[in-house]
Amino acid sequence: MFQDMIKNPYTFKTVTTDIVQVLNHLKIQSAHFVGISLGTIIIRNLAELAPERVKTMVLGGAVTRLDAKSQILVKTGNLFKHFLPYMWLYGLFAYIVMPQKTQKESRLMFINDAKKLCQKEFKRWFKLAADVNPLMKYFKERELPIPTLYLMGGNDYMFIKPVKEMVSKHKNSFLTEFDNCGHVCNVERPDEFNQHSIAFIQRYQTLPA
Template sequence: MPFARTNGIRLHYTEKGEGEPLVLLMGLGADGSAWEENARAYEPHFRCIRIDNRGTGESDKPEGPYTTKMMAADALGLLDALGIRRAHFSGISMGGAIAQEVALAAPERMLSLTLNCSWASCDVYTRAIFETLAAGYAALAADEFQKLLQLIIYTPAYHEHHDDLLEAARRQASSSASPMPAHAFRAQCDACVSHRTQGRLGAIGVPTLITAGDRDIFTPLALSQAIAEEIGHAELAVFEGSGHTHHWDRLDDFNNRTLAFLLRHKEGSSR
């Protein structure tokens, strides 16, 4: 399995596809494999690099604290290890927070930026969700925690029509041979709470797409709208009737919109 030494840890990543590099950063508690259904659409056009953020998957899981700046440095160190000068970045939720810090720390390394259901700073409500998830992860059985998480990230309509899929995910969580350690999950939650790029995002000059579901109760639409206001040139795509998981429950639409954006902003393309 491919690993790289970066920023003091061993970082696991996978890559598939050819073309300009596209770094895919996943959200809280999930590893790079969660990108599978999206990456499948990108791989015919891009060299997709999926990262297991520190604390998840096969990457090292050191004690905290973690910050989104730290995880951005992890990703930039991986680019150095792979000899990649510039790349497109797309991040989901916490992955979008990490991608913001990459864009601010090393704008010369970024070709385009896609931020999905992300935030520039937590409001009181979203901070309370992260704190509740951190406490729940430590206290609940794996399937019960998965149920709590599902109630937050999927809409009521999705629950109504896909209860079998949600139940299968709960069973899979309870049977995992190597669950994410509680200390690492807590450290990622703390990184989400402490993330703050508000007031700095106006410095981002690369082409930017922001996506959000209008029924997201985890990172509500207003948080994505605030990012779009700061990055004045950013495009905002709102998925009506969808929640925090619009990238999955509106899979084809999400893949088509995000791929079209990426293709428009390849280095050799005519805008």
């Protein structure tokens, strides 16, 4: 059974279904969700597939669209992923997304965590990137009645602009921007990230379970 699981490609739907199964197993009817980067897409997809399970969403370093640079990076990675060691690709990706000196800690964290993956596992996750834009285009056009807080670094140059566009159109979405901060704002500004997240969750704590 495990061998069959690792052979199947990842999709946002299958990963989201895993979360629902965990909630069911733990008998959690609904919860507040906090995610970072790629995790924000999974949380948003969970809210789409099972909105009754999501009280609020706190999305840090949210990925709501891949711009031209991101798409070139993904296509280049797909082209060379069978030939180059995955850590080379991951290191390049981390540096492009987080290029500044102040983001060094975040880059190293990303790279060190990636070392826990094998090449095949990396490829499975990398394939998810191809599904981002079609999925996020749908999300942009469809707003859910779920309170959503975006926590973004002002220097998150690849992702903050589309987030601002989405927040301007969705009445249940809010944006807090951290100055002089990059993509992984929970690492660069952990105290502020936690304070804003907790305050937002507490504001909607009385929502029915």
